[in-house]
Amino acid sequence: MRIYAIAVFLFLYVPIGIIVLFSFNAGRHASELRGLSIQWYGKALSNPFVGDAFTTSLIIAFSVAILSSLMGTTAALALQRLKGPVRVLFDGLIYISVMIPGIVIGIATLVALVTVFDFLNPLLAAGWPEGGKPPKLHMGYLSVIAAHTLFTMSIVIILVRARIAGMDRALIEASMDLYATPWRTFYQVTLPQIYPAILAGFLLSFTFSFDDFIISFFVAGANTTLPIYIFSSIRRGITPEVNAIGSMVLAVSLCLLMTAQFFLRDRARR
Amino acid sequence: MGLVSQSSTTECEFDIEFRGVTKRFDDIVAVDDISLGVERGAFFSFLGPSGCGKTTSLRLIAGFDQPTEGKVFIGGESVVGVPSHKRPVNMVFQQYALFPHMNVNENIGYGLRQRRPKPAKQEVLKRVDETLEMVRLSGYGKRRVWELSGGQQQRIALARALINRPTCLLLDEPLAALDRKLRREMQIELQTLQRDVGITFILVTHDQEEALSMSDNICIMREGKIIQSGSPRKLYDEPVNKYVADFVGKTNFFNGEVVESTDVTVSVKSDSGQVLTGMLIKGATAPANKSKASVAVRPEMISISAADATNNSANIAIQGRVLNRIFLGEHSEYLITTEGFGDVLVLSPKSIESNNQGFAPGDNVSISWKPDAALVLGDT
Numbered sequence: 027m028r029i030y031a032i033a034v035f036l037f038l039y040v041p042i043g044i045i046v047l048f049s050f051n052a053g054r055h056a057s058e059l060r061g062l063s064i065q066w067y068g069k070a071l072s073n074p075f076v077g078d079a080f081t082t083s084l085i086i087a088f089s090v091a092i093l094s095s096l097m098g099t100t101a102a103l104a105l106q107r108l109k110g111p112v113r114v115l116f117d118g119l120i121y122i123s124v125m126i127p128g129i130v131i132g133i134a135t136l137v138a139l140v141t142v143f144d145f146l147n148p149l150l151a152a153g154w155p156e157g158g159k160p161p162k163l164h165m166g167y168l169s170v171i172a173a174h175t176l177f178t179m180s181i182v183i184i185l186v187r188a189r190i191a192g193m194d195r196a197l198i199e200a201s202m203d204l205y206a207t208p209w210r211t212f213y214q215v216t217l218p219q220i221y222p223a224i225l226a227g228f229l230l231s232f233t234f235s236f237d238d239f240i241i242s243f244f245v246a247g248a249n250t251t252l253p254i255y256i257f258s259s260i261r262r263g264i265t266p267e268v269n270a271i272g273s274m275v276l277a278v279s280l281c282l283l284m285t286a287q288f289f290l291r292d293r294a295r296r
Numbered sequence: 297m298g299l300v301s302q303s304s305t306t307e308c309e310f311d312i313e314f315r316g317v318t319k320r321f322d323d324i325v326a327v328d329d330i331s332l333g334v335e336r337g338a339f340f341s342f343l344g345p346s347g348c349g350k351t352t353s354l355r356l357i358a359g360f361d362q363p364t365e366g367k368v369f370i371g372g373e374s375v376v377g378v379p380s381h382k383r384p385v386n387m388v389f390q391q392y393a394l395f396p397h398m399n400v401n402e403n404i405g406y407g408l409r410q411r412r413p414k415p416a417k418q419e420v421l422k423r424v425d426e427t428l429e430m431v432r433l434s435g436y437g438k439r440r441v442w443e444l445s446g447g448q449q450q451r452i453a454l455a456r457a458l459i460n461r462p463t464c465l466l467l468d469e470p471l472a473a474l475d476r477k478l479r480r481e482m483q484i485e486l487q488t489l490q491r492d493v494g495i496t497f498i499l500v501t502h503d504q505e506e507a508l509s510m511s512d513n514i515c516i517m518r519e520g521k522i523i524q525s526g527s528p529r530k531l532y533d534e535p536v537n538k539y540v541a542d543f544v545g546k547t548n549f550f551n552g553e554v555v556e557s558t559d560v561t562v563s564v565k566s567d568s569g570q571v572l573t574g575m576l577i578k579g580a581t582a583p584a585n586k587s588k589a590s591v592a593v594r595p596e597m598i599s600i601s602a603a604d605a606t607n608n609s610a611n612i613a614i615q616g617r618v619l620n621r622i623f624l625g626e627h628s629e630y631l632i633t634t635e636g637f638g639d640v641l642v643l644s645p646k647s648i649e650s651n652n653q654g655f656a657p658g659d660n661v662s663i664s665w666k667p668d669a670a671l672v673l674g675d676t
Binding site: 194196197199200201202203204205206207208210211214215218219 | 358360379381385397460
């Protein structure tokens with residue numbers, strides 16, 4: 027059994043290790059290692075296309091993280107008050123939205139948005155005041171953000187709800203009993219109790235959005251996110267530069283994941 | 297429910313009053329049409345097994361639940377529809393419910409900080425220090441609450457409630473999480489504290505010893521109804537029925553059928569054919585002939601003598617054999633098996649036994665009690 031376990035781990039991590047190793051390749055071919063250097067990191071960082079894609083990814087990931095942690099938290103708080111079949115229904119829908127493959131979300135969002143845009147654009151053009159140029163709805167930042175948030179919001183809901191469920195209900199009652207209004211109870215007791223989950227949800231949403239290729243590929247329109255840039259550049263062959271970009275994405279993601287894990291860990295508190 | 301009848305004459309004396317309060321949760325009736333009044337400055341207890349409606353009653357006072365029917369009054373004013381944060385009462389929760397993200401000072405000062413206009417920080421801190429001193433935890437202000445022991449957390453919870461000088465302090469099984477010795481200490485401490493601050497305390501407990509030792513008045517509940525309320529002494533000496541007698545202290549019951557009754561005594565024929573006579577509680581009506589009734593005798597009212605000893609003819613005497621003896625220091629607890637009356641529990645003080653070594657299992661003995669030590673009780 028131990029050998030199988032080792033084999034599985036090797037299969038998982040050796041390719042990743044190789045990418046990181048080859049990103050330090052001094053030579054110009056991805057297949058042979060000729061000494062170590064960080065020149066490809068320099069090349070990658072000075073490449074304007076990489077810079078643009080990186081900025082795009084950052085803007086999208088930040089927006090997604092903020093939106094999904096806000097909406098996910100409020101949804102989790104509201105869901106906890108629901109009872110009976112409605113709650114079961116919502117619970118089911120949330121888990122389904124986490125389990126739906128990215129490609130399905132991608133296609134579904136694409137089809138839905140295209141349909142809506144096709145319907146709205148002529149109406150906008152017709153209803154727009156004379157002389158002005160009517161806006162044309164199209165795929166872009168907003169469509170990617172919407173599609174990502176659809177998925178990441180469910181993650182936040184699940185995390186925050188787990189935290190709320192683990193929280194002593196008597197704390198809320200104690201606060202109300204001690205003259206705190208519902209709103210003050212929320213930010214003095216509930217929020218401090220659940221913020222680790224919200225923060226973890228924020229970071230996971232950010233990581234997911236930052237790393238996502240499939241959904242973005244469908245709905246990004248003309249925008250190029252970092253994963254899309256990597257995908258398009260490896261069609262021209264795997265260069266050490268791609269390895270360097272990949273390694274940087276990996277480092278950022280790992281840092282965020284570990285931070286999220288840190289917040290989710292129960293630090294001897296209730 | 298003598299307490300209620302007073303309500304017409306001394307209405308403003310009540311800090312807390314229930315008038316025909318019913319609370320239903322879906323199909324379950326948690327509190328069933330209860331009326332009661334708690335006098336200002338009293339130590340009042342709701343006593344009963346779990347599910348009897350005592351905690352719900354407390355939550356109705358705190359405002360966490362609203363009555364389905366009837367009204368709850370605090371300080372003479374109806375609080376129907378008033379949310380808990382606007383009620384002048386504070387609660388000590390069963391598991392304390394201290395805020396884990398705040399230190400001791402912040403926990404205790406929480407109630408004061410909610411006041412508007414907001415009191416000055418110095419003022420809050422001063423009051424917190426005073427309250428910490430009151431619960432004998434001076435210098436613990438900067439500690440994290442989870443660093444404290446159960447007894448200390450309990451006192452912080454008390455301080456957090458008392459600092460607000462509420463009309464009434466509500467205690468929901470506050471000592472249940474403590475070990476036996478600490479519980480005893482806290483009982484005394486609570487009583488002293490209550491006398492010092494002069495605030496009405498309302499305690500919810502399933503522990504009869506706790507209720508008996510601390511309260512001025514106890515309300516015994518079952519299935520959402522009040523069975524009897526009164527002083528601990530009254531409940532112990534004059535229980536209205538078997539349920540109360542069984543709940544408050546230990547009692548021997550001799551069950552049977554009523555064969556004869558007068559204004560003050562009732563004779564009950566046990567299943568084995570022997571007849572025992574018991575006193576009727578003041579004001580109670582004698583049960584009808586042939587109805588089921590029990591003669592109740594408290595274990596400490598029974599005395600044991602050797603089987604061959606001659607008995608005072610005035611006392612009721614039953615022959616039996618010692619099954620078991622538990623030595624409990626100041627007294628011994630005997631379990632005696634009798635012909636026709638089952639097993640009887642007897643508490644025998646050490647002072648009486650000092651002249652001999654008491655009785656050993658297997659000894660034949662005679663148990664007896666004074667005629668007025670036996671009470672006749674109906675089943676309900």
